Amino acid sequence: GDSVTQMEGPVTLSEEAFLTINCTYTATGYPSLFWYVQYPGEGLQLLLKATKADDKGSNKGFEATYRKETTSFHLEKGSVQVSDSAVYFCALSAISGAGSYQLTFGKGTKLSVIP
Amino acid sequence: SAVISQKPSRDICQRGTSLTIQCQVDSQVTMMFWYRQQPGQSLTLIATANQGSEATYESGFVIDKFPISRPNLTFSTLTVSNMSPEDSSIYLCSVELAGGRDTQYFGPGTRLTVL
Numbered sequence: 001g002d003s004v005t006q007m008e009g010p011v012t013l014s015e016e017a018f019l020t021i022n023c024t025y026t027a028t029g030y031p032s033l034f035w036y037v038q039y040p041g042e043g044l045q046l047l048l049k050a051t052k053a054d055d056k057g058s059n060k061g062f063e064a065t066y067r068k069e070t071t072s073f074h075l076e077k078g079s080v081q082v083s084d085s086a087v088y089f090c091a092l093s094a095i096s097g098a099g100s101y102q103l104t105f106g107k108g109t110k111l112s113v114i115p
Numbered sequence: 116s117a118v119i120s121q122k123p124s125r126d127i128c129q130r131g132t133s134l135t136i137q138c139q140v141d142s143q144v145t146m147m148f149w150y151r152q153q154p155g156q157s158l159t160l161i162a163t164a165n166q167g168s169e170a171t172y173e174s175g176f177v178i179d180k181f182p183i184s185r186p187n188l189t190f191s192t193l194t195v196s197n198m199s200p201e202d203s204s205i206y207l208c209s210v211e212l213a214g215g216r217d218t219q220y221f222g223p224g225t226r227l228t229v230l
Binding site: 051 | 116160218219222
């Protein structure tokens with residue numbers, strides 16, 4: 001079945017450091033790929049998405065490129081802020097046997113940014 | 116996107132009781148989903164809430180334990196029945212917008228603690 005593997009956390013960075021959170025996937029067909037963010041005590045927010053190979057999703061300074069050849073969708077940000085402290089989930093969406101799109105999530109990576 | 120609200124935002128319940136969680140969306144949506152996020156874990160899909168018919172449950176989840184209603188295109192409820200401490204989790208609803216194909220938007224979640 002489909003699966004998503006993302007780098008284990010927690011990750012602790014100083015403010016203005018460069019961020020990479022690795023994500024690889026296994027899927028049949030051509031899934032859409034997503035990054036969701038969960039701030040402390042809140043639900044999930046869609047951060048960015050990409051729907052086909054070589055697409056780059058970007059939002060709030062974060063970006064990720066859909067790499068079909070390496071089945072990866074790594075999240076990057078050039079300069080993190082304390083307010084970026086959250087848990088980040090990589091996910092893929094593919095059609096289920098019932099004909100609806102279903103999300104498969106990675107385990108999440110907790111990021112802490114210190115001043 | 117859509118504005119999604121959940122009630123209650125949190126609750127503390129006694130073992131053996133039941134809790135009904137409501138999910139309200141500010142626009143008509145095609146698909147609604149219910150997820151469980153156990154402490155420190157990723158999200159697991161419980162079921163797809165179908166409007167006008169029974170929900171479609173994922174492996175490991177049954178209707179007797181998690182009855183779901185979806186009376187219209189903007190509202191759904193999830194009941195956690197006969198609760199035990201193992202049911203302590205965050206429960207999230209999500210929606211797929213008309214024309215949104217494969218992108219889901221999440222509510223803020225309901226944090227449930229069972230004593």
